[in-house]
Amino acid sequence: MTPLTSRGRARAERRHPSPRLRASAPAGPADARRRGRATRAGLLTAALAALLATAAAPTATAAPDTSPSPPAVAQAEVPAGVTAGVAVFDRQTGTFTEQVNSAGQFRSASVVKLLLALDVLWGRTPESLPAADRTRIDTMLRSSNDAAASTIWANNGGGAIIDRMVARLGLTDTARPPATHPGYWGYTAMSARDTVRIYRYLLDSAPAPVRDYVLGNLRQSTRCASDGYDQHFGIAGSFNRPWAVKQGWSGFTSGGCTPAAATAPAAKAAGTAAPTAKAAIAAAPAAKAAAPAARAGAGAAAVDLSRPALHTTGLVGPGDRAIVAVLTLHPTGTTYGKAYTDVGRLTRSLNVPGATRPAGTWIGTWGSGVRVRAQASTDSAAITTLPAGVEVLVGCQKRGQQVSVPPYVNDWWAHLPQLGGYMTNIYLSSPDNQVPGVPVC
Numbered sequence: 001m002t003p004l005t006s007r008g009r010a011r012a013e014r015r016h017p018s019p020r021l022r023a024s025a026p027a028g029p030a031d032a033r034r035r036g037r038a039t040r041a042g043l044l045t046a047a048l049a050a051l052l053a054t055a056a057a058p059t060a061t062a063a064p065d066t067s068p069s070p071p072a073v074a075q076a077e078v079p080a081g082v083t084a085g086v087a088v089f090d091r092q093t094g095t096f097t098e099q100v101n102s103a104g105q106f107r108s109a110s111v112v113k114l115l116l117a118l119d120v121l122w123g124r125t126p127e128s129l130p131a132a133d134r135t136r137i138d139t140m141l142r143s144s145n146d147a148a149a150s151t152i153w154a155n156n157g158g159g160a161i162i163d164r165m166v167a168r169l170g171l172t173d174t175a176r177p178p179a180t181h182p183g184y185w186g187y188t189a190m191s192a193r194d195t196v197r198i199y200r201y202l203l204d205s206a207p208a209p210v211r212d213y214v215l216g217n218l219r220q221s222t223r224c225a226s227d228g229y230d231q232h233f234g235i236a237g238s239f240n241r242p243w244a245v246k247q248g249w250s251g252f253t254s255g256g257c258t259p260a261a262a263t264a265p266a267a268k269a270a271g272t273a274a275p276t277a278k279a280a281i282a283a284a285p286a287a288k289a290a291a292p293a294a295r296a297g298a299g300a301a302a303v304d305l306s307r308p309a310l311h312t313t314g315l316v317g318p319g320d321r322a323i324v325a326v327l328t329l330h331p332t333g334t335t336y337g338k339a340y341t342d343v344g345r346l347t348r349s350l351n352v353p354g355a356t357r358p359a360g361t362w363i364g365t366w367g368s369g370v371r372v373r374a375q376a377s378t379d380s381a382a383i384t385t386l387p388a389g390v391e392v393l394v395g396c397q398k399r400g401q402q403v404s405v406p407p408y409v410n411d412w413w414a415h416l417p418q419l420g421g422y423m424t425n426i427y428l429s430s431p432d433n434q435v436p437g438v439p440v441c
Contacts (some may be wrong), residue, residue, distance in 0.1 A: 001135030008388075016383035043272030076100050079342040081334075083307075085327040086346070089190035089355040092205070092321055097351040101192070105173050105303050106327040108190040110144045111311050114198050115165040116152045116185070117141060117214055118206075122168070125212040130438050141246065145226040152308045162188055163322060169201050173417035181305070186250055189303045194314050196363035203320055217293060218244035218314060223384065223419075230387055232310025233340045235324055237393070237418060238347040241356040245314035248327075252308055252336040254368075256387035293438075307332055310339045319356025338387035344391060360393040360417060364429035367405075372421040376400025383421040384393035392416050395424065396441035397434065415441055 040088045076098050088098035096102075100186045117137045126134065130174035153161065160174030166174050173191035181187050202211050219242070225231045231247045249255070299340045307329040314406055322373035326347055341364070348357070374380040377400055386392065395417040403424040410433045411423040415425040425433060 002241045007392055009027065031159075036296075065410060076346060078346055081331045082331040082346070083304075084346060085192040085263055085325070086350070087196045087323075087325045087350055088350050089196045089200070089323040090318075090321065091200075092324065092353060096323075097353060098194075101194055101410075102196075102325075103173055103191050104327075105175075105189040105191055106187040106311070106329065107186060107250065107303050107305055108311050109186045109250040109311055110146075110149070111190060111246055111248040111313055112185055112188040112328075113140050113144065114202075114214075114246055116149055116156075116161060116312070117189075118198075118210075119156060119161045119165055119364050120152060121210050121214070122164075125209045126200050126208070127209070138217055141214065143222045143224070143226045144229075144231060144247065147226075149185060150293055153183070156183075157183060159217075169197055171197060176301075186248075187303070190327070190329050191225045192325040195327070196323045199313070199315060199325075203323075204314075208346070215244050215320075218246055221245050221247075224257035225255075226235065227255075227282060228257050229336070230257040230382070230384065230390075231255075232341070232418070233310070234326055234343045235314045235316060236312070236349045237344050238357065239316050240358050242318060242320075243314055243316045244320070245312065246312035247313070248309065249339075251306075252307040252334075252339070254388065255336045256385045256390070294350075308334050308339060310336075310343050314342055316352050317356075319354070321354030322352045324350065326350075335388055337387035340387050340390040341389070358393060358418065360395045361435075362391050363435065363438075364391050364395050364415075365389060365427050366429055370414055370423060370427045372419045372423050374421050376422045378403065383419060392423070393418050394428070394429075394435065394438055396439045398441040414438070 041402070043121065064324045076084070076086050078086075078100065083104075084100055085102055086100040087096060087102040089095075090097050100215045115323050117140065120129070120133060120137060129137075133152075136145075136152055139145040139146040140152070141383075159182060160217060162174065162176040162263035171194045173189065173194045175181075175189040177184050177314040179188075182378050201215060206214075208294055221231065221236065221244070223230060225247075229249060229252075231245075231249070232249065233247050235243055236247075308331075311327045312398040313325045313327075314323075316324055324347070326343060328339070328343055328346070330342065344362075365386060366389060370386045370388075371378075371382045372381055372384050372386060381400070392414075393415045393416060397412050399412045400413040400422065402409060403426055405424075405426050408426050410424060412434050414425055414428060414435070415422055425435060428435060430436070
C-alpha cells in the first residue's frame, strides 16, 4: 500500500559557515593612535566626496526597489505537473484574493454550458421557454448532460453563441472553438477571470428570474453526471454548502459513479482518442450545423486540446460571497482519480472568503471499482463507485464485515461523510488496518 503523504513541506535548514579568522599580533598604543588619525582622515575625505557629489547631481534619486512584495494571502498550491488558471473573487470587498494565470486560455469543457444557457435565456424569462428547452437547460446545468448541450449548440448557431456572449458580457479571453473543430463546444477557449465575469453577471446584472433559475440548477448539481463521472470534486468536495457549481472535464476514460463500468456510455471508453471526450459524444451533428459560419476566435487555435482537463467553478459561502474559478490541465495519461485529487488539493489551498471546510481527514485510496456502501458490509447497497486512486475525506471508522483482498484482510470500515456511506479500509492508503488519528464512529 502507498503510505500516507503529508501536504506540508519541510524547509531545508541553511547553514552559514563562520568567517575564517586571521591571526595577528596584539596592537600597541602607537598603533591605536595611528589608526585613530587614519580613521578621522578617512571620514573627512568621505564627507567631502559626498558633498561634492550632491552638488554635481542635485536631481539624483535612489534606485527603485524592484524586489517583489510579499503576497497578501497564501499562494495557491498548484500540484506538480499541473497547469492551472485560478481566480477567487471576494464579492464583499470587491477584490481578488487569489489570481494565478487568471488570463490563461483553457478549453472550457462543460463550463461553456453556462454561456449556452444564458444565450437561450437572453431577453427571455425561464417561464417563457418551451418545456423542452427548460428540460435541456436543467439537465445540462445539474448533471452536465452533453446531448442537451449539443442540441442547444446546433439549434442556436454553434460558435455564434460564443460571439454573442463575448460581446454581451465583455469577455476578453473567451473565443469560439477553432475552425478545425467547429462543432466541439467543449473546445471553446475560456479563462479563470472570464469565468468570474460570467458569475458576476449572473449575480449582479442578470434579471432576477434568470439568476435564480440558473443558480438554482447549479445548487442542485448531482454527484453523478449524466455520463457516469463523479462531478463533486474541487469546490463541491472542499467546502461545505452553500455552494453552486459548474464543473468541466475532458480527456479521461473513467470517472466512477457507476456500479459497473459496463453501464458507462461507450463514447467515454474512447475519451483519450477524442481529447474532449464530453464534447465528442454528439459533436458531429453540431459540427454540420456550425461549420458553414465557423471562424476561429482570437487565440482559440493556440488552446491546448490534448492534455486532460478538469475544471471547478462556482459560488461559495453565505450570500454567494466568493466566486471561484479553477481551470486545470494534467499530464497526458493522468487518471481521473489523480486529477480529481490534485484539483481538490489546489482548491483547498485557496483563500476563499466565507467558505467553511468539512471536518475529517483526507486519505488516498488505491484500486479501481471501489464501492461506497450504505453500511459497513459488502451485503449493503452500493451508493457509488470511487474514481480509481482518488483521495477521500474520512470522518470516522468502525469495525464491520471482514473483507479479504489477498494478501490483505481487514474488518475496519471508513465512513465518508460527503458520500454518505462506508468503504473498507483495505483500499485506504494506510499502513495499518485501523487508520491512525481517525476517530472511531
